[in-house]
Amino acid sequence: MSLLPLEMYFKKVSQNNNSFPNRSGEYFSKYLSILSYLKSNVYPQINVGLTINSDGVDKSLYTDHSTAHFDEVVKYAGFLLGLGIDYDEESTQVVNLSPYEIFCLLVAIRIHDAGNILGREGHSNACFLVLKDIYSRNSFDQTENRIIAKIAAAHGGVTNSGSKDTIGVLEKSKGVHAIAVREQLLAGILRISDEICENRSRSSNYLMSYDMIPEANKLYHLYGTSITNNQYESNILMLEFSLRESWLSNKYRKEDEENFLIDYIYSRLEKMDLERIYCNRFTKEVCSIDSIKVTLSFFDEDESHEIAEPLAITLEDKGYPTRESPLLKYKEDYNGEAIQTKLRDRER
Template sequence: MWNKHPIEDDLRLALNKQFGEEIGGSHFNKYIVARDYLVNNVYDEIKAKEPSLSDHGPNHIYDVLKNAKDLLSGDITKLSGMDLYCLCMMILFHDVGNIFGRKEHNTQITEIYNKVRNKDPRFNQERRVVIKGAEAHCGRTNTGSRDTLACVEETESIDGAKINLREMAAILRFADELAEGPQRTSNYMLESGRYEESSRIFHKYASITNVFIDKGNSRIVLYYYIDINKDDLQNPKDISDLIHFIFERINKLDEERRYNKYYTPLLNDFKKTEVTLNFSYDGMPVEGLDSIKCTLNDLYPIPGSNQKSGEEILNSICSELEIDKLIQKIKDHEAV
């Protein structure tokens, strides 16, 4: 089941504006055909192949479309119909390779694309462009660099219409990075220990994370809600591991914010990442730990090039986030 996303209305209008209703409608129908095939035949099957993977089904695709629209906001009208078509198509296809397994899933799109388009030679150029941009949402280049967007052509075309491919690939990549939260996991599966041990930390992270794209105030906002109980304090390693993981994910997300906007001015408004961590004990706020805030501002590294850990970076700007101090404050709270 698919509920139409507002960005799809933007796509239809933009295509009609660029090409007229007849040709624009034809392009829009091609998008709908691809979307419906993937919704009905592919997305839900990813869970069967990778049952411990965080959600990569229709809800995830819908979430990435939402993030793309929120990142663009009013600037969406600056995109041509074919730019927006390419962006939406890349979002549809970016994770389909997971049906063959998580490893290098970004390079496993072609077989699914060929199924969708029946290997029709009319789609050869579209296939090359969409796959090239979608592949760059993660992974490494042939030389081992994480700077995958550098390998995407700045401009391309589909049916003779120009596409700012590298910019659209950057929007996809950041929209996907921001697609995190409780909607990507199952609380029942997590609490009953039904996820593989190696995947549990990713699901735990999803369960405590909320993301707010606030273009009007030039920021990405991350909220974390970490509830501690008595058993956790008896074995604080799990708390420590989760906080370490949060630090690394904050670092990665902020790195992606700076990296992706290097490749498109459409993301220039996002000048900072603001973080709020909220600690509670058995559902009740812990005084002094119920709203820890910090802000990460602009630099422009290539992902993976920063040698500092997420914990080191966060501690350097907010000493309250030192793990030993956090755990001791929670223990002091319990003792009161």
């Protein structure tokens, strides 16, 4: 089995059994066993499961959720942690995660989207069911199962209270037999890796070439197809888009609206920047994305000639920060007049 950089690093550091809760356990072999099960029984069926188990108009053709997508997330997590694509077992890079944390991160990445096999709705939490099945078949520790599943589920969805802050509700550090797992940190690495790994490999490019993508899904596939480079280096994410003339001149259906591709790209970049800011809060002790540098290039139909000057966009933290006051509720309910009124009522 060909290993990705983060997997090679884990193989190297997993040889010391004292780094794991079960000191007699072979955690690299355990990881390979989980991966083998997913590749044989789950990954090949996710795309079909999405189609037959999802409701609504976008039931027809989602972007790819096969083995390749999970590999990409593992690859970009390695990039964020300082492991380049040329990493091998002779390399000397050191990752600022414990061997057990790397195990938890790898397994969480490997099951984060596996719940899509049961349908798109609530897929983040459905990863619990997939991992529970694997762990029960192998008599693995259910405490470990719950921790990994929580890390995986935090890549999207909402909390029980309806908040999007799914990482914030996790514990900063959770102990498993005296081995610490930084849940928020690992969830942040997974979530931003999942966000930035999008590129044309996830789109159905062959069907695109024959204009056979269903209208309800075309915009999502065009977005992925237009990304020709997504590279992380020195805390900077570099994105390059190649946009054809016909893609720019047409509108595409998105739920109940019609959108131009360029406007959809802007909305996705805004979301990516929010994810960058959000995840940096949890990952900064190990890694961060300080800015996103975007190049939008405009071409004719065979992408042989540019039809306009490229756009260069940088998304980063700058200027004086603005936000809705975290004291808003208190300013409304406990302001000077409200307190004065309460004091007057108390004197009566």
